Each structure stands twice: as C-alpha cells, then as structure tokens.
Amino acid sequence: MTPLLEVKNLVKKYDNLVAVDGISISIEPGVCFGLLGPNGAGKTTTIEVIENVIPPTSGEILYRGRPRSFSFKEDVGIQFQHTALLSFLTVRETLKTFQSLYSRSCDLDELVEMCHLQEFQHQHNDKISGGQRQRFMLALALVNQPELIFLDEPSTGLDPQARRNLWDVIEQIKKDGKTVILTTHYMEEAQHLCNEVAIMDYGKILTQGSPDTLIKKYSAEITVILPKKDTDQAWNELSLKYYEFADRIEINTSDLNACLEELLSQRIDLTEMTVRGSNLEDVFLNLTGRQLRE
Numbered sequence: 001m002t003p004l005l006e007v008k009n010l011v012k013k014y015d016n017l018v019a020v021d022g023i024s025i026s027i028e029p030g031v032c033f034g035l036l037g038p039n040g041a042g043k044t045t046t047i048e049v050i051e052n053v054i055p056p057t058s059g060e061i062l063y064r065g066r067p068r069s070f071s072f073k074e075d076v077g078i079q080f081q082h083t084a085l086l087s088f089l090t091v092r093e094t095l096k097t098f099q100s101l102y103s104r105s106c107d108l109d110e111l112v113e114m115c116h117l118q119e120f121q122h123q124h125n126d127k128i129s130g131g132q133r134q135r136f137m138l139a140l141a142l143v144n145q146p147e148l149i150f151l152d153e154p155s156t157g158l159d160p161q162a163r164r165n166l167w168d169v170i171e172q173i174k175k176d177g178k179t180v181i182l183t184t185h186y187m188e189e190a191q192h193l194c195n196e197v198a199i200m201d202y203g204k205i206l207t208q209g210s211p212d213t214l215i216k217k218y219s220a221e222i223t224v225i226l227p228k229k230d231t232d233q234a235w236n237e238l239s240l241k242y243y244e245f246a247d248r249i250e251i252n253t254s255d256l257n258a259c260l261e262e263l264l265s266q267r268i269d270l271t272e273m274t275v276r277g278s279n280l281e282d283v284f285l286n287l288t289g290r291q292l293r294e
Helices: 043-050 091-099 108-114 130-142 160-175 187-193 211-218 232-236 256-265 280-288
Strands: 005-014 017-027 032-036 058-063 076-079 148-152 179-183 196-201 204-209 222-227 242-244 248-253 274-276
Touching (some): 005 043, 017 043, 017 196, 032 187, 043 148, 043 179, 076 130, 091 108, 108 130, 130 148, 160 179, 179 187, 196 211, 196 280, 204 211, 204 280, 222 256, 248 256
Parallel strands (some): 032 179, 032 196, 148 179
Antiparallel strands (some): 005 017, 005 058, 196 204, 242 248
C-alpha cells in the first residue's frame, strides 16, 4: 500500500539555526500519527512545512506517492494553534464562509452535530468559551471533508472534561477513515489517540512506533510513588534509583518485590504508596530528559 504521506530527508534552516534536521516519516492512510517533542524540538516547523505553509530548505514531501499539487489544499484540513476570526460573524456564519472556499464540503448541520456546536452556533465568534472554540476550530478544519487532518496542539488550555469531549470527536474522525497528524504536549492524549508516534528533539526524530511498542522498548519499569515526608536520611540510604520532587519521591524499578522489601527494611511508610506501570510520558522523559526547557 502506498503511504498517504511521505517525508524524506526534510531540512528547514533559518540562517544558522537548523529547525528540522533531515527527518523522514511515512504515514499510512486511516491512522492517527502523533508528532511529539519538547518546546523547540521542531514539531510545529515540521508540520508547517508539510502543510505547505512554509517552504523547506531541502527534502521531499509526497502525497499519495506524488509531489503535492494544488489539489493538496482541497484534501487537507488544518487546525492551527492560533487562528484569528472575525468577531462580527457567528459560528455558523463562519462555517458557511469557509464552506464557500472549497469545491467539496460537509453538510453543515452534520458538522455542527458531530463537533457538538448546536448550543452556540448562533453566538458570535468572540463570545464562546475555550472548549467551545477548540471544537469550533476542529469543525473549520473538517468543513472541506479532508482526507488528511492536521491538529496542532488541539487541546492546549482545555479542562479535563472539554479535553475528553474533543477526544471523542477525534475518535469519530478516525472511525470515518480519515488520517490525522497530531502534535501535543499531553502524553496521555497521544497514548489514547495515536496509532503511531514519532518523538522529536533538536530537529531530529529520536524514535518512532506504536505507543505500546515504545513503552516496552524504552520504559519497561514500574514506578513507585510515595509522598515526601521527614525521611530524608532513609531516602539517602536507598540503593534504588529515585527522583525527588517537592511533594513526592518516584522510584523506577524492574523488580517491584525487591523494591518494596528494601523500602520496608528502611521503615518507610507505604500506606500512601501508588504503583503504576510505564506510559508514554516515561518514554518521552527517558528520551528527551527531565530538565525544564524554555
């Protein structure tokens, strides 16, 4: 099967800064592909080059096995991180305006229902909440019935309820056979939605695969979480590798029984202990580091 999208040796430079450094990815039809990385890793630049918003310095981008043509714009939908909208238009009027720009478009009522816009479709664009706005932005990205949809950090700033609601809409898009390229800082979101992810840093792809495959490969350990109390000396005497935070201690171990035995031997209270398996966030931190970045 020909990949829907292929990126080959993509490079993007700004003077002496290499934002994207020779990356290659291949995306099959009908999947949700996540592009993950710390701030400044090159994710948004990569997406903007693929979208044809900015030109590459070098490299090749193929859509359905061929270089992108004018029809590529008709086949893709884009939800940008930030989009300026006309405040004097209502949500529905804006959807109609965007609809008129394409030769192919969705039924407006079906789109409103799918993205749960019914209750505010007649409100002006500047009078809706953050969660409503994100669903509206998603609807604008879907108005032309795209085969390929770009979602650049679609749930940033949303409360948990609004985020879950947005996930439900994206799941429906996947069920309809559309292909989604997603960037996000929420590893739980990527693990929940994505069939495959690529983790970037400093303009390069560090690894790529399904979330389950990457978890098994890069973070098979169990994490024991304990509240931080007045037991500093006991922590210092542990042979276990641990991470110290303001309110807790996290211990990564591949042998839970041995870990618990050592904690008990140091008379550390396990009453409020939490144990969890590895997840995509552990993979992300193991590959990109735990140091805070600007």
